[in-house]
Amino acid sequence: MLPPQLSRRDLLTMIGALAGSEAMYQAMTTLGFAQESPYKGPIKLDGDPKGASVLVLGGGLAGMVAAYELSKVGYKVQVLEYREKAGGRCWSLRGGDNYTELGGFEQECKFDEGLYINPGPWRIPYHHHAVLDYCKRLGVKLEAFVQVNHNAYLHSVKAFEGKPQRYRHVSADFNGHVAELLSKVTKQGGLDQAVSTEDREKLLEALQSWGALDENYAYVAGTHSSERRGFDIEPGGGQMPLAKPSQPIGLSDIVQSGLWSSLSTGSLYDFQTTMLQPVGGMDMIARAFEREVGSLTKYNVKVTEIDQDDESVTIRYEDARKGGEAQTATADWCICTVPFSVLSQIKTKVSTKTKAAIDNLPYGAAIKVGLQFKRRFWEEDEHIYGGITYTDLPNTLISYPSTDYHSPGKGVLLGAFSLEAWAYEFTSLPPEERIQKALEYGAQIHPQYKDEFDNGVAVGWHRVPWTLGCYGEWTEEKRKEHYHAASSIDGRIAMAGEHISYMPAWMEGAILSSLDAIGRLHQRVVSG
Amino acid sequence: MLPPQLSRRDLLTMIGALAGSEAMYQAMTTLGFAQESPYKGPIKLDGDPKGASVLVLGGGLAGMVAAYELSKVGYKVQVLEYREKAGGRCWSLRGGDNYTELGGFEQECKFDEGLYINPGPWRIPYHHHAVLDYCKRLGVKLEAFVQVNHNAYLHSVKAFEGKPQRYRHVSADFNGHVAELLSKVTKQGGLDQAVSTEDREKLLEALQSWGALDENYAYVAGTHSSERRGFDIEPGGGQMPLAKPSQPIGLSDIVQSGLWSSLSTGSLYDFQTTMLQPVGGMDMIARAFEREVGSLTKYNVKVTEIDQDDESVTIRYEDARKGGEAQTATADWCICTVPFSVLSQIKTKVSTKTKAAIDNLPYGAAIKVGLQFKRRFWEEDEHIYGGITYTDLPNTLISYPSTDYHSPGKGVLLGAFSLEAWAYEFTSLPPEERIQKALEYGAQIHPQYKDEFDNGVAVGWHRVPWTLGCYGEWTEEKRKEHYHAASSIDGRIAMAGEHISYMPAWMEGAILSSLDAIGRLHQRVVSG
Structure with missing residues (x-):
């Protein structure tokens, strides 16, 4: 153990100073700091700039x-x-904000008080140490940004007759089928060359647990699979009807749907839990810096x-x-x-x-469309609290607010976040028509769009006068x-x-x- | 489409009234409400109780x-x-609260203002419709509860010499190895009986995407795997050192570690995203009801x-x-x-x-230990924002607060949540010693425990005078x-x-x- 008066960080600094960076890196590994961030804490600018x-x-x-x-x-x-x-791009649009893009289209954001979209950055990975450290030093409050929501949808116009599928169904069923297939092969000796006998036993155990397989290593309708994908009739209280398991989607439908392509979002290093966002909009970071400079x-x-x-x-x-x-x-x-x-x-x-x-x-093109609705129907009707629905329509996603759950007033969705060709297509239209497009696409997932739409705003980054593009x-x-x-x-x-x-x-x-x-x-x- | 003046919910109620519950269930499926919750919205108690x-x-x-x-x-x-x-069990312990358990042990909670633990329920699944609806009707504010944190740890005293592993390492490597094994078998014809030719092609594509395999369907150190598990040296800005991929853990080490047993937590229907908690402590729900009754x-x-x-x-x-x-x-x-x-x-x-x-x-036994520390070292030193570390030590888990990220003062962890035999073992000790035990276990994961511990509180449910157990x-x-x-x-x-x-x-x-x-x-x- 370390002497108690010395923190691990102190020790590392000491090793670094005495023995150089290679030794420090070794020590970091030993002490569980194996991962090296390019951000080493507040920058130290020693020496006199002599009035430069x-x-x-x-x-x-x-x-x-x-x-x-x-x-x-x-x-x-x-x-x-x-x-x-x-x-700059660390920007939030709120009710009352005016924005004129290249070409002269002017928009006034008409969101209700407290509602916003972030046309630019909108989420912070936990390993973006520099951003997070400045948030801390400058007093920017943070809250969880929900990236993956098991009750949001995966949607393809080419799969399931265009009917959106709950993330949890696709995820549980993909895992279940993969686990079942590999279990079968393992038991039939198909891995005898690749995996030792000892490991095979453990692997089977792991696949059963991870994949929600039953006692025969099968992924079938029943308690195990429903405890992942949900029940057709959920367990209740008193003498309510008994729970009824749900029926998994078949392997072929799952793989042919292509919906698996969105399953890894939440496993990506940049989008893993815990993602964060400033309370009140991304530009809280800009405002905090602006207070200083x-x-x-x-x-x-x-x-x-x-x-x-x-x-x-x-x-x-x-x-x-x-x-x-x-x-x-x-x-x-x-x-x-x-x-x-x-x-x-x-x-x-x-x-x-x-x-x-x-x-x-070259600069990447991107567009975001914010849509205000009369009520938070995604929570009220569909029990979606934050997170993202993915679609292969040109709007590519619908993101639900990760904050103010159940708030009784209006609500704002990010109704489109499209890159490159689709972004150009959107931006070729006047803002009102971009919004109409986002509504048309979104209504294929949420029919409530038609009744509940209130107003919207659309930012195409290649038309933003001060950037002429989204990112290098x-x-x-x-x-x-x-x-x-x-x-x-x-x-x-x-x-x-x-x-x-x-x-x-x-x-x-x-x-x-x-x-x-x-x-x-x-x-x-x-x-x- | 539905006529715009009629909501889906209205329609369902109408169908239910006109044609009975079976027809309603059919309609629910058609309209995308396939899943039936036993909670049908605010209860309707028609008819006069005549002063009963x-x-x-x-x-x-x-x-x-x-x-x-x-x-x-x-x-x-x-x-x-x-x-x-x-x-009742919907209870939060805060600084100044006194609690006397069966047998007479008295504890005063000494947490700083704003800090708390929930000795009883502490998280709300998104499909607990009744709880959520009462929260909405009674004005209980909710925020995201982080269940899975890819940067928290999985820990076993029997694996990796007791060194905790980041969740993301175990998760990415388990998926990667499973995907690689099944890809190999698929390409070698091992699934020719079970899976059609057309599906095999798609399955390979899916495994590559989901498992972060490289162009040869191998799970190896490189950009693909590091974009899941993280880099040894992370990408930077300007002329900072170039990124360096990290080395995956081998299949045998992963399966023998048993750490995969915690990988499914976040896939379980009861613990999937988005989980919620009341802002300020679970007893905000109790207080809201108490205002009414x-x-x-x-x-x-x-x-x-x-x-x-x-x-x-x-x-x-x-x-x-x-x-x-x-x-x-x-x-x-x-x-x-x-x-x-x-x-x-x-x-x-x-x-x-x-x-x-x-x-x-019979009633289940359970214990929870709340630990206040002088600083939020899990955020400062280890970049863990909310979520849970799992261990096979008797404290079973460490849960990090899902709120007030970066707050400069002290912080409270849930340092133990143990059931049955381990709960009895904990509760056989006086509260001070239970806290010492939780510290001893937790220090194997966070050595900072030793320097940073401030005070604690321990609730063993089988000693709670008004329940004598945790749950039926x-x-x-x-x-x-x-x-x-x-x-x-x-x-x-x-x-x-x-x-x-x-x-x-x-x-x-x-x-x-x-x-x-x-x-x-x-x-x-x-x-x-």
């Missing part, structure tokens, strides 16, 4: 993290932000040119609302978090290599060619944002990229 | 539901409750005799704190929710058959022999409670049994 100044372009999470950390250690920081508020931020700034020489960086910009007179800002250094989709349209003085990176990163979409080839240049400090300019990371589209990627950029920039400043 | 009076024995959920519903339709109701407050309740009542004749029921009782003079209460009818473990010790005038039922129902433990044989008598109205007395249900130990069982009992009682009253 930094211009941060973009007041999204990457920009605000840079501003927050750099200003804390003595940098003179100014943030230039295109919009009238900070946050809002005073350093100039809003409604449209950058028109980024210039640099050996001494400094000069930004030319105009008022994003009114245009007019060009203004300039100058600093020793620049953290540029402008998405490459936008930056490629701004005159920027960087090396040829960096410019090639900027010009060659690196291919393996593009990474090889451009990532090093994109992530290297070019003269006096360092890029940051989700696109300068190995976790594009995630807030964690944006924050880690920012921490890495300011860490390297600071090194240069203090050693310069 | 009812004594309700026990102010737990069953008793309060009876009092609430009967008083609403005109019955004169009085509840007699043993304790100084209502709720507290004025009908006489507290600190120890029933000493239950008598009845053709006309009425007479209860003899004394003050539960001071004893003293015997008092009586009389009514036309009685709903008795006293657990049989206690009722068997009270002189009760019922038929021989009912008496046999009362005397022959029906065997199949006992049910056959005694359940009908136990659930039949005996003269003027109807039994209710979780023990008069097919879902013992659940609040839903208690409520359904109460609704069934008062429904039948009311029938008798109005037709009498």
Whole structure:
């Protein structure tokens, strides 16, 4: 055991300092910290920046993290932000919000008070340590985000005559059939080459338990299977009717349905329990950062040119609302978090290599549609509390709110979250028609849509003026060619944002990229 | 489609009324309500009770539901409750609460403000429609209860040298190995008899997707498996170190570990997502009922005799704190929710058959230990937000709070929840030593226990004076022999409670049994 006065973390720090990172990694394994996160806790920027100044372009999470950390250690920081508020893609739409997209479509969100959608990021994996640590330090309250709901649906227009199936039915039956098939083979000697006798016995035991097989290792209607998939008539009290087991779906129907393709969602490292969300909307994170760095931020700034020489960086910009007179800002250094989709349209003085990176990163398209309904029929009629229904219709999913269960008023669903081709298809329509499309698709799963729809809002990310796309979409080839240049400090300019990371589209990627950029920039400043 | 003015529920009610329950069940299937809950929404007690009076024995959920519903339709109701407050097993322990168990051990709970444990029920399945509907009607706020946490542990003293394993490692590796084995057999023709050619192709596709197999249908270290089990070095931002996949545990180690026995928890119908809990403690449900029926309740009542004749029921009782003079209460009818473990010790005038039922129902033993720690180290050090760690040590589990994530103060874990033999073992010790035992076991999983422990509280249900056990433990044989008598109205007395249900130990069982009992009682009253 460790001496009680020394925490495991203390010990690791000590080992790291005394014996280097390899020894520390060994020790982490021994102590059960085998997994190494790139986030090592609050960044330490030792050494005096000697009054150096930094211009941060973009007041999204990457920009605000840079501003927050750099200003804390003595940098003179100014943030230039295109919009009238900070946050970037960390954004929530609420009743009263207006949003004008590229092309001029204007929408007013008409949700009831307290209801919202997050057009951008909407859930936080438990291992996104940087996001979570900032939430903690800045006092952003968190609650569970329900990713998988066994009572939500899996739906395919090509399976079960288009009738949605409860997740629990597909899941229990898939597991059950797989367990039964493998049990049979095991007992018939089909694994004698691959698995030792001793392991075979245990494997059978495991398959029976995990797959809800009966005493003959069969997956059939009965108590075992119904205790996974649910009963046709559920157990009751007093002298209510006796419980009646339900009938599993056959193996062939399950495999041919293709619905199994959604079964692994909740097993994916990025979507496993426990996922989290800020109480009240994702932009609570943006607001928390804004409380810290809002005073350093100039809003409604449209950058028109980024210039640099050996001494400094000069930004030319105009008022994003009114245009007019060009203004300039100058600093020793620049953290540029402008998405490459936008930056490629701004005159920027960087090396040829960096410019090639900027010009060659395609951005993913995405659309989200939020739908307000007159009542929470998914809870009232269908007992769906949070979670996600998956469909092969172009809306791809319906996500139910993970909060305010049973609230008596209206409710908002995420009625579509579509990428690429489907996103373009949606966005080719005016917002009202996008909403109609989402309703049409959703009504195939929830017929209540027709009676209960109230109003909606639709955000197509490739039409969002300040991003012109949803996230940097690196291919393996593009990474090889451009990532090093994109992530290297070019003269006096360092890029940051989700696109300068190995976790594009995630807030964690944006924050880690920012921490890495300011860490390297600071090194240069203090050693310069 | 349905005519828009008619909800599916309206339609079902109409079909039920016009064509009977069989037709309604058919229609439910057609309309996607295939599953029938014994709870049909708020109970309708039509007809005039003509001033009939009812004594309700026990102010737990069953008793309060009876009092609430009967008083609403005109019955004169009085509840007699043993304790100084209502709720029964629906109970939360908070700082300042005192609790004296049978035998005299007294405990004062010393948790910080806002922290609690639920010694009794602690989670609500989404299909416990009666509980949830009462929560809705009575304004009890709900939040998600995290049952499965992929970052919590599975632990066996006999496996991996006693080192706890992350749930995600065991789960991903079990699925991966099962998928790989079955894929191999499928490709080698081992399923040619059992599965059609067409289905085999699809099955392979499904196994690859579900099991995270690589392009050769192998489950090996790499991106696919690490996207389930996590990476040794996680992806980062900027120029942070590159991600490094993790090494799966071998098939033999997984099956021999026995840890797979906990993998199905989250697939069980009773523990599937989305589970819920009241915000602030389970007794928020009790408090909500008490607001409705507290004025009908006489507290600190120890029933000493239950008598009845053709006309009425007479209860003899004394003050539960001071004893003293015997008092009586009389009514036309009685709903008795006293657990049989206690009722068997009270002189009760019922038929021989009912008496046999009362005397022959064993009660399950259970213990829970709540532990307050100086900080939420499970979140800070180990990134565990809610959920449950399972162990084969006698404490059986450690449950992490599903709420107030990141709260900076102290935190409370459920440090033991043990049944039967282990519960007796715990309870044979004085409370302080039970807590020490829970600490000793838990420290094998969380070494931080030693430094961070603050205080604790331990409730052994077989020593709780007002229940003398945790729940009615029906065997199949006992049910056959005694359940009908136990659930039949005996003269003027109807039994209710979780023990008069097919879902013992659940609040839903208690409520359904109460609704069934008062429904039948009311029938008798109005037709009498």
